[in-house]
Amino acid sequence: MSTDMLLFGAFALVTTISYFIFDQILKMEYLEFKSQWEIDGKPHGFFWTPPDIEKRFGGVPKFKHTLAFWRCSFVWTFITPEWIRKSSKAYKMLIILRIISLIGFIILIFFANSI
Numbered sequence: 001m002s003t004d005m006l007l008f009g010a011f012a013l014v015t016t017i018s019y020f021i022f023d024q025i026l027k028m029e030y031l032e033f034k035s036q037w038e039i040d041g042k043p044h045g046f047f048w049t050p051p052d053i054e055k056r057f058g059g060v061p062k063f064k065h066t067l068a069f070w071r072c073s074f075v076w077t078f079i080t081p082e083w084i085r086k087s088s089k090a091y092k093m094l095i096i097l098r099i100i101s102l103i104g105f106i107i108l109i110f111f112a113n114s115i
Contacts, residue, residue, distance in 0.1 A: 003114055007110055007111040011104060011107045018097055018101055020046075023047050024093060025093050026043060026045045026072070030050050033083040036083045042065050042068060043069040044065050076094060
């Protein structure tokens with residue numbers, strides 16, 4: 001098996017794990033800090049969608065929720081929201097998410113250099 005395939009597989013695995021962790025943090029925000037979730041624009045996750053999100057045709061979340069999703073997925077990488085600081089479980093998951101994202105970024109650099 002080539003190095004490229006190994007790096008691509010590792011990147012895909014790490015990325016998928018980070019998506020699941022993000023969804024768990026988002027679900028925690030929805031269930032335990034719902035007012036903050038509403039202030040954040042009612043974001044959906046990669047695989048999980050809160051039941052009370054407004055949807056377009058075909059059950060696709062409205063674009064405003066997708067924008068909120070992208071905003072949270074970017075901002076939480078660098079800034080810890082106050083509600084996460086109040087939840088030790090959410091805080092630990094965010095740290096894990098950041099570590100996994102860093103590992104994914106490093107794998108991506110190696111993959112880009114091997115092409």
